[in-house]
Amino acid sequence: MGAARIVDSHIHCGVRHVDLPYQEIEPLLRRAGITDACMFAPVEDIYDRDDPDFTDTDDWRRTRRMANRYLLQLAAEGEPVFPYLFVWNDFAVDELRHPYRGIKWHRHSYEPEYHYDDPRCARMIAEITKRRLPVVLEESFDNTLRFVERLAPEAVIVIPHLGALNGSYHALERAGIWRRENVYADSALASLAEIRHFLEHYGPEKLLFGSDYPFGSPSQELHKIRRMQLAPAEFDKVVAGNILALVENVATPG
Numbered sequence: 001m002g003a004a005r006i007v008d009s010h011i012h013c014g015v016r017h018v019d020l021p022y023q024e025i026e027p028l029l030r031r032a033g034i035t036d037a038c039m040f041a042p043v044e045d046i047y048d049r050d051d052p053d054f055t056d057t058d059d060w061r062r063t064r065r066m067a068n069r070y071l072l073q074l075a076a077e078g079e080p081v082f083p084y085l086f087v088w089n090d091f092a093v094d095e096l097r098h099p100y101r102g103i104k105w106h107r108h109s110y111e112p113e114y115h116y117d118d119p120r121c122a123r124m125i126a127e128i129t130k131r132r133l134p135v136v137l138e139e140s141f142d143n144t145l146r147f148v149e150r151l152a153p154e155a156v157i158v159i160p161h162l163g164a165l166n167g168s169y170h171a172l173e174r175a176g177i178w179r180r181e182n183v184y185a186d187s188a189l190a191s192l193a194e195i196r197h198f199l200e201h202y203g204p205e206k207l208l209f210g211s212d213y214p215f216g217s218p219s220q221e222l223h224k225i226r227r228m229q230l231a232p233a234e235f236d237k238v239v240a241g242n243i244l245a246l247v248e249n250v251a252t253p254g
Contacts, residue, residue, distance in 0.1 A: 003232075005240040007036040007082075008218055010136070010160055010188045010210025013074075016067050017044040020214060022074050022081070032219035036080040038210075038243065040104035040136065041067035046086050047112055054112040061090055072098055082247045084136065091120035093127050101247040102158075103128055103135040105147075108165065114143070116151065129155040131253075134246040136160055136186070141167025145175060148183060156246060157183045158208060162190035162198060169194045178202050184242065188212035192224060204234040208243045 008029060015021050020042055029037060045067035048054045064086070071083030082101040089112075107114060115121060128135060134156040137147055144166045148157055162185045163172040169190070177183055178198070185202075187195050188210035198207055211221035225238055 003236045003239050005035045005244070006033055006222065007038065007209070007240045007243045008034050008211050008213070008222075009038045009158070009208040009243045010186050011037045011039045011213045011218075012042045012215075013037075013039040013081075014042045014045045014067050014070060016041075016063055016070075018042045022079060025213060026079075028213070028218050032222055034218055034222065036082065036240075038082040038084055038102060038136075038247070039071050039074070040084045040106075041071065041086045043086075043106060046088050046106075049108075049111045052110065052112060056089055061092075064088060064090070065092070065095070068095065068100075069098070072100070075099070085133075087124060089115050089118070091118065091124040093120070093124050096127050096131060096133075097253045099253060100133065101250055103133050105135050106138040107140075108138075109140045114139075116143070116146070122151075125152045125155065128152070131251045132156060132246075132249050134158050134184075134243075134250075138165055141171055144172070144177070148177060148180065154182065158186055158246075159183065160186045160210065160212065161188050162186070162194045164190060169198075178206070184208055184246075186210035187225060187238075188221060189216050190224075192227065195224060196228060199228060199230070199234075199238075204230060204237045205242060207238050209239045 013020050043049050068085050074081045075083050084102040084104045085100040086104040136158045163169045184206050186208040189212050209225050211218040
């Protein structure tokens, strides 16, 4: 089964605190037949994930900006990359003046917390929603519900790993998250059973192929989608059409 384009919607790429340069990722994608990738900075370039009392500093803000803009530079040089802005507690809304194609919003329950009550957070979410930037949201279960239902009810949301790190696939299903029109899922590191269940109950229009490199192998994760034995049109939606529709619908900075 082939497709004119295959987009990996979940790749970590950066060169600040970790060694994940694009030059080493590109051959892996090419060998897998993947033509494009949505890329985010690694968490280690955004905050100190091992310090629950982490306090932001000017040095961290500079590192964060450089990590995000590394991806912008790849796209500006013509690489087939859709750069995502990794948002943290400085809620740098001015960064949205640059042509990012999506948002990474990420923390685990044992990591420093987002300051959701900061007025800058509401301004950032409002601008993200206005721009129709897809938000790859990886948060605790309670904060996922808070974000989707209360803070950003009209934003485009992509929940990675079919919710495995957002409380679990079935917890989100019981909460009605997958039924929401604005919520998508990516397949990165998800089980075959959950991928199949999602496709059967929510349709191929809501699923995005992703690998979560370096934690997952692009070729192996793509093989899981091939094992679903989808009709060609449905396969094309999952591996390219759905994510391209989202990133191509982003409003350009004004």
